[in-house]
Amino acid sequence: MQRKKDHTIRVLVIDDRMEDAESIVTGLRNDGLAVRANRPTSLDEYRAMLAGQPVDLVLAAATSKTVEPTQALTLARATGNDLPVILIADGHDDAGLAAMIGLGADNIALRNRDGHLRRAVEREYRDLNARRDLRHLDARLHETERRCDALIDSSRDPIAYIHEGMHIRANQAYLEMFGYADFDEVEGMSILDMVAPADANDFKTLLKQLSKGGETPPPHHLTAHDADGQEFPATMEFSPATYDGEPCLQIIFRRKETAFDPAMMEQMETLRRQDVATGLLNRPTFLQSLEDAVARSASAHEHHGLLLIQPDHFGSLVQSVGINNVDALMAALAERLRPLLDEQVEAARFGEQVIAVLARGSSHAETEVLARDIVSVIGGRILETGDHSLTVTASVGAVQVSERNAQVPRVLARAQQLLETAQGVGGNRMELYDPGAIDRAEQDRINAWIERIRGALTNDQLVLHYQPIISLHGNNAPFFDVLMRMDNGTGELVMPNAFLPIAEEHGLIRDLDRGVIAKAVRTLAANAKREMRFIVRISRASIEDTTLPAFIQQVLQEHAIPANRLVVQINESKVSTQVNEAAEFNRQLAAFGAGFCIDQFGVGLSSAQLIAHLRPRFVKLDGSFMTDYARSPEQQARVRDLGAAATASGASTIACDVNDSGSMTTLFLANVEYVQGNFLAPPSPDLSFDF
Template sequence: MQIGKDKALRLLIVDDSVEAAEAIVSGLRNAGIAVRPTRPENEDELKALLDGQTPDLIIADHAARGIPLARVGVLVDATGKDLPLIVLFGTIDDARLQEATDLGACGVVVRDRPAQIEYVVRARWTDLEARRSLRRLENHVRETERRCDALIESSRDPIAYIHEGMHIRANSAYLEMFDFDTFEDIEGMSLLDLVAPQYVDGFKTLLKSLSKGEPPPPRHEIQAQTLDGARFPAVMEFTAATYEGEPCQQLILRRQDTGMVDETLLEELRQRDQVTGLLNRQTFLRKLEDTVADAAQNATQHGLLLVEPDHYARLVQEIGLGAADDLIAACAERLHRALGPEDVAARFGEHQFAVLRPGADHAATVALAEQLRAAFADAVLEVGDGSLNITVSVGGVQISQRIASMTAVLGKAAASVQSAIGVGGNRVDLFDPGAVDRAEQERMAAWVQRIRDALDKNGLLMHFQPLIGLHGEPREMYQAFLRLRGEHGEIVQPLTFLQIAEDNGLMREIDHWVVGNAISLISERARAGHETTLLVKVTEHSLQDDALARHIEEQLSAHGTDGRLLIVEIPESKVFTHLRAAQAFQARLARLGVRVCLEQFGSGLNSFQMLSHFDASVLKFDRAFMEDLSGNADHQARVREMAAKARELGKMTIAEFVQDAGSMSILFGAGVDYAQGHFLATASTSMDYEF
């Protein structure tokens, strides 16, 4: 999880000034942190917020009078929750630092230093998430231990736990094998007492090696004996384990019977994928985990590659679903022939393969990746009665001490293969933590060129989702969503390319394309007898000058389009941080009849105060209010409140991301004008909804 990107920060601000609190929120949002702020007016509201959905962080003004800082500290302590408190000062000295420390604050910030506020907020939030993860992990470990204990007890395999050669735990099957009635009969007994005399010396040597931390052999054959002297051949399997926090050895002891199936063969079968003959995912992950641990401990380097056939869905359509396994088997065979004897290969997903080359440096990993790519591009695969020439995308990661964790390694490898697929396939994309800047620049350059080509060659397109009227006569209204057309006709979602476009100064051009195409479509629909209203999103980058407003005016005039059929959406937070530019933009559009919609409305501390400075005609409620709306009384009350205030001000309201029929009933009762969401209708390339 990336802090501030994949998750919103629930921030509680104690400050007498709404404007000052909003400035903190805006500063954090401008820094890339998604914020869900709340601001209590008095102690009762603060208690209610602390008792309800727990905030992630609390920022309290040292000089606040409405809720004094001392009372904030008392109320936070009374919850007994892990609530990081950050104290906000105008200036800082030793006395104030001591005061904050005495209150139990985890940090202090200075009001007019937004960079420092951002740094402290990120650091304390990261610490909080680490503590939460640790608590979840501890709970998970306890639950796992409980379940494992239950599974061991019910297992038909005789299992015991051995510490310093003594029994500290044994299941029923183990007790039964040696004719013990209860665990008390064997507790503390030496394992040597259950080994036939002629095997004792060798077994002592094994126990000494295990006590020194040396790895156990895969299997150790002995003759076991019961207390009455009855002997039988047995195989022991040892695994390092812990029991009640103490290191020990888990022992599985199996009686060797005549005619027993070859255990080695069975183990080999358990480790293999039955379609391809390659290792299965679970076995490969164990080997990868050992490799990553080796990189962390011994500063070694290794190469991990993920390989996917390009356009797999289309290939399966061509050959038929019944031949999908044949295709995968053919790919596996081609992959295997291209690998060296030291390489480890596995079927890692439905149509994804993984390759591990131990000891490979960056150059060797790149060479292997190119070798695999070329092996498919230059070959014809025999699949069933036919043949195919396919290409593959190869993504990978150079494993080293700089990226020696399973989560990071797998995440970077998955991102790399998706990046290779995203820019057309038949490519290699390798993440090397020692050359991040170079690799990132190359990837960005490819994406930037692809976006420029889409703008120049009509490679962008729109999908349309209807807005359903809840009151009055039905009107034809759609939300337009931007998409990018891939090289082979696949649709690329905006999350994949919009951030890259923004980082490289392409958003103004994209905004112009979106608005121009929307006006053209409105005009085209009008000629066909449809009065269609379109909502389009634009970014704050287009507020910096009048270029987009002039473009809208020119396009409306050129197409003879009624400006009232175009609604331009801007996020509430961006209007707040670019208020003067947004005011000028809205005023110019109003003269053309074009309406402006405030998106994510209600996410600020006092959203309706914004409307006294910015005359938005349409309010689209923040999607957070739709989460479990039918079961969340707080969200229901907030939606009713916002809808009522909007009606008083003559504003049209929209609820997006509507999830169920219960939510529709609540929105209707609240007087919301329009509803939108996949529950009602999905976005598609055509505008053919029956209103």
């Protein structure tokens, strides 16, 4: 099975007993967290680990004597790094918990309370990343402000910044236009002093509207006067801004002789904001509107609806109308949506095949009604696009924007995820996320996925992709890693992370494992002359299936495939909690010649001991080891140690996620025999790779 790639959390586990530390790490990985752990065996080793390698979290047993909790906290704080420490308690007594809080721990978790440690780790890691992001954004903000200052100073447009009607910044072009030599002459001066008396009242009214948070007005035409009292016609353009952390107003002041005719200017502004093909807003304009709406959700607690709309089976539609008529297709969809738009509901062509809608001030119920209306209005009638009459349906991914999720990337990513989910279960439907009511309709979504998975198993809609595994020792025999996808019924593929968790939770994962194995063996039979070898993933549940080895043997025999052409793979974290079951599973595979592989190898605290006991045919290093591998002596040393341990146990080592040519020589010298990764060859339904 395809595993979902997560960012690896680097932890130090402080516990007197190796078994307890291993249990902590295994529990976290089995709960779905990608964890790479180290365990210090002395205070000096703890100090060296803090100084010598990047660490995200420290997990320290409250009863540890090897490194006592006070020492763990003191040394972690002494690094000067943002390094959260979670104390792990064995029991629940108020005095003990109070004492741990008094030590300054960032969080406390109960060892044997189901999910408690996982939630503590997730919370602290999420907060750590938020603080890191904030520091990174703060640095970028200062750099951006510095560059903006330089651009403003060098701009030929007269630009000023106004706070509460007073000048707080102006560039040289602005000063020259009004006849001032230095900013000191206008600092603190009212902007009204630049406006001729005849237009002063109208301009004052405009400033009051802007100070109350009104919409940014179009260009404003008036008569200005300079330091000598000479009047001249001018145009002012406004935009909200901040200066030294304070909200203010940016004004671009242009003499009329350099400004456009008002009617032409309005027409050009309209064209600048529109998508030519559909007449809807274009992407940059919509993003600005979305940023404004999200900002108001954060500051004024407003609620809005964001909806992404995409025609279902778009590839088939393009084949029907032709690539040259895609714009006409999207224009027809836009016309179908137009009756649903008004002053509070605006739409944009957000991508080649995606339309975005922003419903300002929309409640959850109103956003849901709008999403259903969109699905209905598109799918309810024949769509006319030039010479073609099409039956088109669409899916909608909708997000309720509120204070809780007021970040543009977050709401866009969530809407896109929901759009893909809606299409993955057949399309012609909407999926709505509301941060205040996450579980609404969740069961309907799960039920739809369950039916889709069962349908895929029944109708042979599991699709296999293959990624080459390349030998560093000159073995040119074809060797592929098998990755599963699902056909949603129209030829479009759904990635496994969309449905595997549901399959595991509802008892369908073993059937998927068997379906993939059977299809992989049929593929081997269809390509028997090439003598290929496949690695196929299975789940933790299948390790417990005592009948699976016999099933694998039967399928291989039915298709006359030598058993050594098939290798069965499972994650190290799954095996480490089922060592006896895994050993028996491997023994049964070996009895008829099939292979066994441990994936994500090297992230546990006792990886070498594990493979010495299990004796797998292959180990596949965790992909996190390849992050910056060519420039990281620490990563290289760790890979060398793991490669040596694999060789000692009789296993061949595979490095996955290899992403640069510079790693290849180093991997060869580190006892690594095979490599794979998108840099070498991405997964593909094609088996024609030339080894």
